[in-house]
Amino acid sequence: MKFGTLYAYWTHEWTGDYKHFAKKVKDIGFDILEISAGDLLKMSDTELTELKALAADLGIEISSNIGPPKSKDVASADPAVRQAGITFLTDIMKAMDKLDSRALVGVMYTYWPNEFDDLDKQAAWDRGVQSVKQLGKIAGDLGIDYCLEVVNRFETNILNTCEEAVQYLKDVDCDSVKMLLDTFHMNIEEDNMADAIRLAGSSLGHVHLGEGNRNLPGQGSLPWNDIGKALRDIGFSKGVVMEPFVTMGGTVGEDIKVWRDISRGADAAQMDKNISESLAFVRKAFLG
Ligand code: MN
Numbered sequence: 001m002k003f004g005t006l007y008a009y010w011t012h013e014w015t016g017d018y019k020h021f022a023k024k025v026k027d028i029g030f031d032i033l034e035i036s037a038g039d040l041l042k043m044s045d046t047e048l049t050e051l052k053a054l055a056a057d058l059g060i061e062i063s064s065n066i067g068p069p070k071s072k073d074v075a076s077a078d079p080a081v082r083q084a085g086i087t088f089l090t091d092i093m094k095a096m097d098k099l100d101s102r103a104l105v106g107v108m109y110t111y112w113p114n115e116f117d118d119l120d121k122q123a124a125w126d127r128g129v130q131s132v133k134q135l136g137k138i139a140g141d142l143g144i145d146y147c148l149e150v151v152n153r154f155e156t157n158i159l160n161t162c163e164e165a166v167q168y169l170k171d172v173d174c175d176s177v178k179m180l181l182d183t184f185h186m187n188i189e190e191d192n193m194a195d196a197i198r199l200a201g202s203s204l205g206h207v208h209l210g211e212g213n214r215n216l217p218g219q220g221s222l223p224w225n226d227i228g229k230a231l232r233d234i235g236f237s238k239g240v241v242m243e244p245f246v247t248m249g250g251t252v253g254e255d256i257k258v259w260r261d262i263s264r265g266a267d268a269a270q271m272d273k274n275i276s277e278s279l280a281f282v283r284k285a286f287l288g
Contacts, residue, residue: 001231001286003279004032004241006065010271012250015039018062019054026058028276034241037064037104040095041088048098056100063103063206063239064096067112067255074135075110075128075158077118082131085111089135097142103239104139105147105180105206107156108132109168113255114156121157128158129171136174145238147205149180152188160189162196169203178205182243183222187212193223197230207231207240209282214245215262216274218281228286240286244275 005028007021008014014036025033033055040048055062066089068074074085089108096104106112109128118124132148139146148168150159159165165179179200183193190196197204211220218224231240245256246263266274 001236001240002031002061002238003283004030004034004061004063004239005275005279006034006241006243008036008252009242009244009246009275012247012252014251014255018051022051022054022058022060022062026060028272029279030060032061032063032239032241034063034065034105034243035101037066037092037096037106040064040092040099040101043095045098048095052098052100061239062099062101063105063241064092064099064101066092066104066106066108068106068108068110070111070115073111074108074131075124077123077127082127086131086134090138093135093138093142093144096144102143103145103147103206105208105241106149107151108135108146109148110156110158112151112155116157119157124158125168125171129168132172132177133174136172136177140174140176144176145178145205146176147178147180149182149208150185150189151182152185155185160185162186162190162200166199166203179203180206180208182208182210183217183227184208184210184212184214184243187222194226194230197227197236198233201234204234204236205238207236207238209240209242210244213262214243214256214258216244216246216278217242218278224282224285228288231286232288240282242275242278242282244278246271
C-alpha cells in the first residue's frame with residue numbers, strides 16, 4: 001500500500017501550489033499527493049513537466065481527483081453535455097499522462113455534488129456506463145486507472161455501495177475502470193466496511209480515508225484495524241489517500257459542509273503534527 005493525502009487539508013479552495021504541497025507531503029512521510037484534476041487543464045506543458053520532475057525527484061506519486069461539474073456530466077440526458085464530459089475527462093487524462101499521474105479518482109460516472117433534479121437512476125446508469133466504456137478505453141491506452149468513487153446518498157443517487165459498483169463495473173467491462181471506496185461514505189452506506197472491501201477485491205483501484213465526520217483517521221470511531229485487515233486480505237497495493245476536511249471556510253468548506261472547526265483551533269504547526277500522527281496511526285493499523 002502507498003499512503004497519501006489530498007492537498008485540500010490545508011486549503012479552502014479547490015486549488016493550490018502543488019509544488020509546495022509535494023514537498024510538504026514528502027516531508028511528512030507520505031508516498032502520494034492527491035491534487036485537483038481540473039487544475040491540470042490550466043497548467044502549461046512546462047508546468048506539468050516541472051511538477052512531474054519534482055515528484056520524481058521527491059519519490060512521490062500524484063493522483064488526480066475530480067468531481068465533474070454538471071455541464072460535464074457523462075450520464076446527462078443531453079448528448080451534448082455527455083460529449084462535453086467525455087472531452088473534458090479525456091483532456092484531463094492527456095494532461096495526467098504528461099504529469100505521469102496514473103490514477104484518476106472521483107465521481108467520473110456523473111457530476112458532483114448532485115442536485116437530484118433527475119431521479120431516473122437506471123437511465124443515468126445506462127448512459128454513464130456507455131460514456132465510461134469510452135473513457136476507460138482511453139485510460140487503458142494511457143496506463144491510467146479510472147477509479148469510480150462510491151459516495152453516499154446525499155451526494156449521488158447512482159453508486160452508493162460497493163455492491164452497486166461491482167455491477168456497474170461488470171456493465172462497463174473494461175480492466176482500466178476500477179472502484180474507489182471512501183471510508184467516510186462507506187460508514188454511511190455499507191453494512192460492513194471490511195466485507196465491502198473484500199467484495200471489491202481486485203476491482204479496488206484507490207481508497208480514500210476519513211472518519212465519519214471527515215476528521216483525520218484515528219480521531220474517531222471507524223474500525224481501522226478491520227479496514228486494514230481487509231485491505232491486506234485482498235492484497236491491496238495501490239493508493240490509500242486521506243481526505244481530511246477539518247476547517248471551515250471557502251468553497252471547500254461549503255462543498256464539504258464543514259460548519260464548525262473540527263480541528264479545534266489547530267494552528268499551522270499543529271495541523272502538520274496532527275496529520276503526521278494520523279499517518280503513523282494508519283500505517284500501523286494497515287500494515288499489521
Ligand atoms: Mn473521497
